[in-house]
Amino acid sequence: ANGPVTLWARDPKASAAMQATRMNAARLDGYTLPESVTATSDLNAVFQADTILLAIPTQKLGAWLGEHAEKLRGKRLVACCKGIDQTTLRGPVALIEATVPDAIAAMLTGPSFAADIAGQLPTALTLACADEGEGPYLQGCLSTPTLRLYLSPDVIGAELGGALKNVIAIACGVCMGAGYGESARAAVITRGFAEMRRIGKALGADPETLTGLSGFGDLALTCTSDGSRNYRFGQSIGAAQDFDPTTTVEGAATAISVSNLAKKHDLDLPICTVVAALSDGSITPDTALATLLSRPLRKE
Ligand SMILES: NC(=O)C1=CN([C@@H]2O[C@H](COP(=O)(O)OP(=O)(O)OC[C@H]3O[C@@H](n4cnc5c(N)ncnc54)[C@H](OP(=O)(O)O)[C@@H]3O)[C@@H](O)[C@H]2O)C=CC1
Numbered sequence: 001a002n003g004p005v006t007l008w009a010r011d012p013k014a015s016a017a018m019q020a021t022r023m024n025a026a027r028l029d030g031y032t033l034p035e036s037v038t039a040t041s042d043l044n045a046v047f048q049a050d051t052i053l054l055a056i057p058t059q060k061l062g063a064w065l066g067e068h069a070e071k072l073r074g075k076r077l078v079a080c081c082k083g084i085d086q087t088t089l090r091g092p093v094a095l096i097e098a099t100v101p102d103a104i105a106a107m108l109t110g111p112s113f114a115a116d117i118a119g120q121l122p123t124a125l126t127l128a129c130a131d132e133g134e135g136p137y138l139q140g141c142l143s144t145p146t147l148r149l150y151l152s153p154d155v156i157g158a159e160l161g162g163a164l165k166n167v168i169a170i171a172c173g174v175c176m177g178a179g180y181g182e183s184a185r186a187a188v189i190t191r192g193f194a195e196m197r198r199i200g201k202a203l204g205a206d207p208e209t210l211t212g213l214s215g216f217g218d219l220a221l222t223c224t225s226d227g228s229r230n231y232r233f234g235q236s237i238g239a240a241q242d243f244d245p246t247t248t249v250e251g252a253a254t255a256i257s258v259s260n261l262a263k264k265h266d267l268d269l270p271i272c273t274v275v276a277a278l279s280d281g282s283i284t285p286d287t288a289l290a291t292l293l294s295r296p297l298r299k300e
């Protein structure tokens with residue numbers, strides 16, 4: 001809405017259809033693109049911009065950045081994806097910093113279904129940027145009358161909140177799909193949030209960030225709504241139903257990254273660990289439940 005904006009998609013047919021129909025029928029049907037948006041599959045149009053929002057799924061982001069690193073030098077690169085890369089155990093901002101070191105890296109994250117933003121429903125997000133000069137600029141140019149951005153310097157906390165809430169959302173979906181009940185789901189949200197804070201502490205996040213929109217806020221949305229693909233993926237595991245394998249479910253891959261982070265930093269992360277095993281089908285929901293309930297009793 002604050003365009004002009006170029007919307008790049010790798011598929012020329014998809015971008016041509018978007019430009020012609022002003023709709024993205026495959027990904028976000030029913031919403032009209034603002035006039036200020038031009039869809040293209042020409043990467044040179046992207047490289048002409050000074051500010052680029054990256055909405056490629058996290059597991060694909062590192063390779064894309066590596067391929068185009070030279071052209072991205074000095075740009076403002078705002079990551080919109082939520083996950084932890086399995087190969088490097090880095091979040092999206094850390095991937096940018098490692099691949100394009102002289103870019104200005106930022107993270108846009110928080111509770112926001114794409115359809116809600118496209119429908120101009122009121123939404124509040126975190127814009128995290130460690131650069132004190134560029135953060136307020138990005139906050140200003142990406143805010144709209146219905147999209148309210150809160151600025152944070154804590155990119156590590158913002159990355160972790162968005163990545164980890166997807167893992168906990170899968171656990172909540174399993175809980176509801178298997179019929180374990182809403183009290184159990186509340187326990188998973190709360191103890192999952194404890195795991196998020198534990199990881200945050202180990203990796204140097206500001207604890208306040210995880211209580212904000214990018215952590216608690218997104219956890220609240222994603223763990224309670226079947227608008228979330230991660231939650232629906234969990235529901236399908238819980239109910240032993242099929243799930244469309246082409247759907248983007250960031251939490252499944254991120255759960256494996258988190259299990260590896262747990263080993264690396266010697267962290268006790270029981271919910272994230274069972275989500276990794278549930279996602280690849282190596283344990284059943286009942287085994288996951290028994291594993292969690294048989295742990296030694298402890299202080300809260
Ligand atoms: N949808 C939502 O409500 C929200 C999503 N996010 C985050 O945004 C990120 C993307 O999710 P979302 O847009 O919903 O996912 P979708 O599955 O709807 O779209 C993914 C897009 O990424 C493209 N893509 C995939 N791999 C590559 C690649 N290697 N190179 C270039 N483009 C690629 C796909 O292209 P193609 O069509 O050609 O496959 C597609 O256009 C995720 O991290 C998600 O967590 C964050 C907040 C809200």
Ligand SMILES: O=C(CO)COP(=O)(O)O
Nearest residue numbers: 110111112113228229230
């Ligand atoms: O991140 C999101 C909402 O904030 C979207 O969640 P899903 O990826 O689970 O659909």
